[in-house]
Amino acid sequence: MSTTFDEPRAADPIAQAPVLAPGHSPGTVTEAIAGLVTRKVAKTPKWWLLGFAVSFGLLNVLLFAVTKLFMTGIGVWGNNIPVGWAWDITSFVWWIGIGHAGTLISAILLLLRQSWRNSINRFAEAMTIFAVSCAGMYPILHLGRPWLPYWLLPIPGTLMAWPNFRSPLIWDVFAVSTYATISLVFWYVGMIPDLATLRDHSTSRVARLIYGSAALGWRGSARHWANYEAAALLLAGLSTPLVLSVHSIVSFDFSIGIVPGWHTTVFPPYFVAGAVFAGFAMVLTLVLPLRPLFGLKDFITDRHLQNMAKVMLTTGLIVAYGYGIEAFAAWYSGNPYEWYMMKNRVTGPYALQYGLLLLCNIVVPQLLWIKKVRSNVWALWTIAMVINLGMWLERFVIIVVSLSRDFVPSNWAMFHATRYDVMTFAGTIGLFLTLTFLFVRFLPTLNMYEMRSLTPEAASTPHEE
Amino acid sequence: MEKKSEPRLHGVMAEFRSPQELVAAIRKSREAGYIRMDAYTPYPVEAVTDALDLHHTKLPLLTLAGAVFGAVAVFGLAYWCSAINYPLNIGGRPLNSWPAFIPATFEGAVFHGGLAAGIGMLLLNGLPRPHHPVFNVKRFVEHASKDGYFLVLESGEAGFDAAAARTFLSALGPIEVNEVENE
Numbered sequence A: 001m002s003t004t005f006d007e008p009r010a011a012d013p014i015a016q017a018p019v020l021a022p023g024h025s026p027g028t029v030t031e032a033i034a035g036l037v038t039r040k041v042a043k044t045p046k047w048w049l050l051g052f053a054v055s056f057g058l059l060n061v062l063l064f065a066v067t068k069l070f071m072t073g074i075g076v077w078g079n080n081i082p083v084g085w086a087w088d089i090t091s092f093v094w095w096i097g098i099g100h101a102g103t104l105i106s107a108i109l110l111l112l113r114q115s116w117r118n119s120i121n122r123f124a125e126a127m128t129i130f131a132v133s134c135a136g137m138y139p140i141l142h143l144g145r146p147w148l149p150y151w152l153l154p155i156p157g158t159l160m161a162w163p164n165f166r167s168p169l170i171w172d173v174f175a176v177s178t179y180a181t182i183s184l185v186f187w188y189v190g191m192i193p194d195l196a197t198l199r200d201h202s203t204s205r206v207a208r209l210i211y212g213s214a215a216l217g218w219r220g221s222a223r224h225w226a227n228y229e230a231a232a233l234l235l236a237g238l239s240t241p242l243v244l245s246v247h248s249i250v251s252f253d254f255s256i257g258i259v260p261g262w263h264t265t266v267f268p269p270y271f272v273a274g275a276v277f278a279g280f281a282m283v284l285t286l287v288l289p290l291r292p293l294f295g296l297k298d299f300i301t302d303r304h305l306q307n308m309a310k311v312m313l314t315t316g317l318i319v320a321y322g323y324g325i326e327a328f329a330a331w332y333s334g335n336p337y338e339w340y341m342m343k344n345r346v347t348g349p350y351a352l353q354y355g356l357l358l359l360c361n362i363v364v365p366q367l368l369w370i371k372k373v374r375s376n377v378w379a380l381w382t383i384a385m386v387i388n389l390g391m392w393l394e395r396f397v398i399i400v401v402s403l404s405r406d407f408v409p410s411n412w413a414m415f416h417a418t419r420y421d422v423m424t425f426a427g428t429i430g431l432f433l434t435l436t437f438l439f440v441r442f443l444p445t446l447n448m449y450e451m452r453s454l455t456p457e458a459a460s461t462p463h464e465e
Numbered sequence B: 001m002e003k004k005s006e007p008r009l010h011g012v013m014a015e016f017r018s019p020q021e022l023v024a025a026i027r028k029s030r031e032a033g034y035i036r037m038d039a040y041t042p043y044p045v046e047a048v049t050d051a052l053d054l055h056h057t058k059l060p061l062l063t064l065a066g067a068v069f070g071a072v073a074v075f076g077l078a079y080w081c082s083a084i085n086y087p088l089n090i091g092g093r094p095l096n097s098w099p100a101f102i103p104a105t106f107e108g109a110v111f112h113g114g115l116a117a118g119i120g121m122l123l124l125n126g127l128p129r130p131h132h133p134v135f136n137v138k139r140f141v142e143h144a145s146k147d148g149y150f151l152v153l154e155s156g157e158a159g160f161d162a163a164a165a166r167t168f169l170s171a172l173g174p175i176e177v178n179e180v181e182n183e
Helices: A026-038 A046-072 A087-111 A115-119 A121-141 A168-201 A205-215 A222-255 A267-294 A302-332 A336-347 A351-369 A371-375 A377-404 A419-442 A448-452 B019-031 B046-052 B059-085 B098-124 B138-143 B162-170
Strands: B009-016 B037-040 B149-154 B176-181
Touching: A026 A168, A026 A419, A026 A448, A046 A419, A087 A115, A087 A121, A087 A168, A087 A222, A087 A267, A087 A377, A087 A419, A115 A121, A115 A302, A115 A448, A121 A168, A121 A267, A121 A419, A168 A205, A168 A222, A168 A448, A168 B098, A222 A267, A222 B037, A222 B046, A222 B059, A222 B098, A267 A302, A267 A377, A267 A419, A302 A336, A302 A351, A302 A371, A302 A377, A336 A351, A336 A377, A351 A371, A351 A377, A371 A377, B009 B019, B009 B138, B009 B162, B019 B037, B019 B046, B019 B149, B019 B162, B037 B046, B059 B098, B138 B176, B149 B162, B162 B176
Parallel strands: none
Antiparallel strands: B009 B149, B009 B176, B037 B149
């Protein structure tokens, strides 16, 4: 190689597109990120108050819809035989999928030592927890007798019966509750050093007390860091198979059943890819507006947006392959019910939804091949929104369209959503956004200690064996 | 002052400008014969971990124990419920249908392994511990979780002399040297 070592090569992608804008030191990174949280109440930005008010309003829509549901019963939704699962389970799968990008960013990219993830992982993990909170609500609302969810757990009692460990619905209970718990542990453990920074950075006594209690007395000792880094790696190592297992198990809810359109072996990988696809779309949906509003362009750089767009493009192609295999398997199986299911999707009463799903998830994301599109924040945000919609439609098509026409034509019926279906879904978006707004105001949105380790001061530390 | 008598002193703390200086100071302290010491950095610095030889943690073992416990417990539960306590004969299918128990078993392993990793990290670090002598130093509170690199030579080893430690650390070119009091 003729390159000299004195000057960086012009084509060095890191030099061209840094993950942290030049000129930062551990001190400036801390001031910039902790300052967002510790500023005075009176200095809360107007957009935050407005956004929080709107989200909180939507959250109250959820309260209303759920109250109505509990008082009247499942009949307020459009669910009925044969379409017993509709918007509720569609939204459940959608929210769980969105959560998966958070785990992917924090766990898998940590194991792969992708340091560009350092500025977005905290936010993505928070998104995971909020999305799982929204998701976890649906199966319980959907029970019909929402005061009996503990029947799903192996609790000894006067019932004298146990849950059926051979049922994918019970696997789901184990998977989702484990996922919620471990995501919370991962998020909290990741935040402890930053909570200590907030404790030391806050001026108000109350804030010091709250952040100080949450930081558990963290003092950044080398002994602490050694155990801490081991814990981060172990949790990442556990979360990686966990995230794959959770969406595989969610897909078992369908593929273990015999309904045409559900009973297919391609579901686990195709659901996992779809989850990452939708999750990255949601990260972009939230990060793109937050970046200018919070002045985070030094930390969430164009390189991050490029990388996220590329992950979306890749997983989108896997999803497209899944659609292809689904159609091919239906034809190749020689099973008339399977083949009818496919023809029904394309030409039946729900053809519009299927067409839109192909447009949103396959056609539009191809624009991401173009670098100009990937670097344009407006284009990127629009595509992310289109994918959010497309992935919701995908679950709707799989669940509702398959159920509406199974084996016997006398059993067929259309599904019509009611206003309570819409209100419940809009309400969970309200819950998600409310939690997100609270998070960006009161907790460190970016991982400060990992950002410090990206500064030139830290990067030049010698390694010794 | 009476406060500076040895049992009342946690150690002597020096603050350095960069991780490189901190690592050099740790090595020199080791060469000078100091054994009990701890370093404080605002982010994990691998060279500091190396210099203090802290790579041996029990955490992986603890996590493995948690995961094995979780797997055994959940599989045992599924087996006991389905094959012993409430056996249901469905078309003569085996009661111990172990492949169907695997998803819940796996989740049980991850659940308990993850909790062992998270809680184990805190316990091994002696946390939660709301107060610690190092917080008595003003510059530590201001900079340790932001941009300061600190080394504490701890009292409690045979022949520890605070005055000598202070002189030794001052010679390493720190920003500031402080005595860390226990009270």
